[in-house]
Amino acid sequence: xxxxxxxxxxxxxxxxxxxxxxxxxxxxxxxxxxxxxxxxxxxxxxxxxxxxxxxxxxxxxxxxxxxxxxxxxxxxxxxxxxxxxxxxxxxxxxxxxxxxxxxxxxxxxxxxxxxxxxxxxxxxxxxxxxxxxxxxxxxxxxxxxxxxxxxxxxxxxxxxxxxxxxxxxxxxxxxxxxxxxxxxxxxxxxxxxxxxxxxxxxxxxxxxxxxxxxxxxxxxxxxxxxxxxxxxxxxxxxxxxxxxxxxxxxxxxxxxxxxxxxxxxxxxxxxxxxxxxxxxxxxxxxxxxxxxxxxxxxxxxxxxx
Amino acid sequence: xxxxxxxxxxxxxxxxxxxxxxxxxxxxxxxxxxxxxxxxxxxxxxxxxxxxxxxxxxxxxxxxxxxxxxxxxxxxxxxxxxxxxxxxxxxxxxxxxxxxxxxxxxxxxxxxxxxxxxxxxxxxxxxxxxxxxxxxxxxxxxxxxxxxxxxxxx
Ligand SMILES: [Zn+2]
Numbered sequence: 001x002x003x004x005x006x007x008x009x010x011x012x013x014x015x016x017x018x019x020x021x022x023x024x025x026x027x028x029x030x031x032x033x034x035x036x037x038x039x040x041x042x043x044x045x046x047x048x049x050x051x052x053x054x055x056x057x058x059x060x061x062x063x064x065x066x067x068x069x070x071x072x073x074x075x076x077x078x079x080x081x082x083x084x085x086x087x088x089x090x091x092x093x094x095x096x097x098x099x100x101x102x103x104x105x106x107x108x109x110x111x112x113x114x115x116x117x118x119x120x121x122x123x124x125x126x127x128x129x130x131x132x133x134x135x136x137x138x139x140x141x142x143x144x145x146x147x148x149x150x151x152x153x154x155x156x157x158x159x160x161x162x163x164x165x166x167x168x169x170x171x172x173x174x175x176x177x178x179x180x181x182x183x184x185x186x187x188x189x190x191x192x193x194x195x196x197x198x199x200x201x202x203x204x205x206x207x208x209x210x211x212x213x214x215x216x217x218x219x220x221x222x223x224x225x226x227x228x229x230x231x232x233x234x235x236x237x238x239x240x241x242x243x244x245x246x247x248x249x250x251x252x253x254x255x256x257x258x259x260x261x262x263x264x265x266x267x268x269x270x271x272x273x274x275x276x277x278x279x280x281x282x283x284x285x286x287x288x289x290x291x292x293x294x295x296x297x298x299x300x301x302x303x304x305x
Numbered sequence: 306x307x308x309x310x311x312x313x314x315x316x317x318x319x320x321x322x323x324x325x326x327x328x329x330x331x332x333x334x335x336x337x338x339x340x341x342x343x344x345x346x347x348x349x350x351x352x353x354x355x356x357x358x359x360x361x362x363x364x365x366x367x368x369x370x371x372x373x374x375x376x377x378x379x380x381x382x383x384x385x386x387x388x389x390x391x392x393x394x395x396x397x398x399x400x401x402x403x404x405x406x407x408x409x410x411x412x413x414x415x416x417x418x419x420x421x422x423x424x425x426x427x428x429x430x431x432x433x434x435x436x437x438x439x440x441x442x443x444x445x446x447x448x449x450x451x452x453x454x455x456x457x458x459x
Contacts, residue, residue, distance in 0.1 A: 086426055108422040108446025127420050129447055 006301045007114035007121040010130040011168060016175035019139065020149075025296035025305055026140050026289070033292060037304050038067030044097035045071035046089065047124070049105040053265065053287070054124050054133075058101050061294040070097060087116055094119045099301055120301040128164055133297055134264055135168040137290040142221055144289065145260040145282060149176040153218050157183045157211060158225035158245050158270060160190040165264045166225060170194055170203065180205040183215065185241040187232055211244060213251045220256065222247065224263045224270050224283075249274040262286050322347070322369040324391040324398075325381075330354050332385045333364035335458055339380045339413065340373065347371055379407040383414055383456050386440055406437045414442060415457045421447040430459065 011019070029035075043062045047055050050073055059069050070093075086104070090113045093100055100117060102110055103124040110123035110130070125131040143149050154173070156166045160182050170180070180198065182190045182205060189207065198205050208215050216222060227245050232238040246269060247261065263271060263283040275281050299305045328336055333353045336342075342349055348369040357363040372392065381388050382404045392400040412429040423430045423446055432442035432451070440453035 086422070087428070104422075105420070106422045106425055107418060107420050107448070108444065111446050112422050112426065112428060126422075127447075 006303055007110075007117075007123075008132055008297055008301055009111050009114055009121065009123045011132045011135055011172045014172075019136075019172060019175065022136060022293075022296050022300065023140050023143055025300070026136070026292040027144075029292040029295040030289075033064050033295065035064075036066035037299055038062060038065040038302075041067040041098045041302065042096060043067050043069055043099045043101060043298070044093045045069055045073075045124075046093060046100060046102040047071070047073045048075040048086075048109070049103055049125075050074045051103050051125060054103060057287075057290045058122075058124060058133075058294050058298075061291055061298055064291070065295055065298065067298075071101075086113065090117050090121075099298065101298075122297060122301050128162065130168065131164060132168070133290065133294055134165055135172050136297065137286065137293040138165065138169060138223070138262060138264070139172055140289050140293050141260070141262055141282060141286040146220055146258060149173070151177050151179075152220045153179045153181070154221045154223060155181040155183060155216055155219045156190075156223050156225070157247070158227050159188045159231060160184040160225075161188040162231055163225045166190075166223065167194055169223070170197060174201040174203060178203060181208060181215070181219070182206070183208045183211050183245070185209070185227065185237070185245065187234065187237055188227065211247075213254055216251065216259075217254050218256065219259050222259065222261045224261065224267075226268055226270050245270060247271045247275055249278055252278055252280055255280065318396060319348070319350075319367050319369045319393055320396055322367065322371055322393050323373060324393055325366040325368075326363070326389045326391060327357070327360060327385075328364035328366065328388055329360065329385050330362045330364050333366065335384050336364075336366060336381060336388070338458065339384070340377060342366070342368065345371060375405055376407075378402065379405045380410075380413055382406045382434075382440065383410055383442065383453070384458070386453070406434060406440070409433055410442060413458060414451070415459045416444045416447060416449065417451050417455055417457065418444065418447045418449040421449065423447075 045055055045058055055073055062069050086109060094117050097119060099120055101122045101124050102113060104126050107127040107129040110121055110126045114121040123130055123132055146152060160166055224247055227242060229238050259280050260282040261280055265283060265287055325336060330353055350367040352365040354362050355365060378390060386404055388404050390402040391398045410432045414430060414432055416423045416430055421444060431445040435441050435443045442451045
């Protein structure tokens with residue numbers, strides 16, 4: 001028995017049609033999230049690193065599809081803290097579950113698990129590497145709010161150096177002719193390898209070190225990320241820039257009516273509270289979209305659609 | 306040419322076997338390990354820090370009565386692509402072989418990313434050779450690129 005072909009480890013292997021098909025399926029789940037498609041199935045959620053938000057979203061998806069959930073939410077409570085290998089944990093759990101959704105602090109853990117597991121694996125984040133369900137829900141939110149994915153002006157703001165969500169967005173959007181605007185402090189600029197990726201794939205981009213009303217006036221999407229203190233080698237620099245990459249409501253006055261603001265959450269202070277009531281704020285609905293996207297991903301992994 | 310010849314003569318000639326030439330001086334013992342020469346019973350001469358007008362300093366390994374397969378040789382590409390293998394028959398160089406660069410490298414190289422799963426599980430490393438000219442490896446698991454100069458053997 002080899003189900004590993006249905007695993008979802010990263011979005012790199014998906015083409016334009018695969019992505020659009022998954023988004024179309026997510027849209028059908030949004031019209032009717034409660035279905036008994038997983039009746040009789042057991043899904044394991046193995047969180048070797050805690051991530052309450054992602055785990056609840058996946059577990060809600062399983063429950064709304066009528067499946068049952070087993071698993072753990074923190075490796076400290078499992079045998080891997082006693083030195084058990086990942087392989088042994090995966091082999092043991094695959095005896096019980098039809099699908100394994102896993103998050104791990106090590107990069108490549110999900111890929112390895114998919115090679116040894118007799119049941120499919122969904123990667124719910126492997127260290128700084130991949131988090132495909134987050135990227136799919138970002139794309140779903142863009143498609144839903146803009147009515148299209150093609151030709152969007154997307155502004156990525158904040159930590160563009162370490163932010164894995166912004167990196168996978170570049171990869172996934174390469175089929176949709178976007179224009180990216182990278183707005184970040186000098187220390188957290190988009191790495192050269194990703195700019196090279198954009199050039200190779202004909203993706204237009206520009207870089208800005210200022211975040212203000214004028215810069216964002218043409219935006220269809222503003223994607224905010226957190227500027228974390230621990231990412232800076234120069235703490236003076238952090239103190240100098242920490243308030244320069246915060247989105248305030250008064251910056252949105254002159255923006256396009258179709259603009260929507262996204263954020264992978266959790267937010268700290270990079271979007272000020274007064275933005276929340278602006279109709280252009282979309283980050284809470286964005287998180288809700290994760291449920292429909294994950295329903296689609298789970299059914300795909302189990303070959304049930 | 307004269308100088309190179311002289312340094313080769315520092316190590317004894319062999320009748321039949323393989324002479325591995327143009328090894329960077331600091332990689333001589335990596336070559337010994339990669340080819341498993343420590344478990345070979347035929348005579349082996351190892352020369353290191355020899356003068357080379359091309360490389361400044363180089364190493365040579367002469368192995369009597371032993372020839373290496375394509376697969377064995379291709380392992381050497383991860384550390385030193387310019388190594389040349391001379392096949393010796395009857396004291397003559399019968400053939401000069403360049404090192405073939407493989408598409409994939411399994412279980413020889415360590416991933417340089419400390420957060421890579423391969424550094425924490427008892428498993429085989431796998432790299433795709435993404436840039437054959439410069440010898441850049443990409444980890445199949447964490448996706449990190451390793452330039453040839455940073456390659457560390459397991
Ligand atoms: Zn790696």
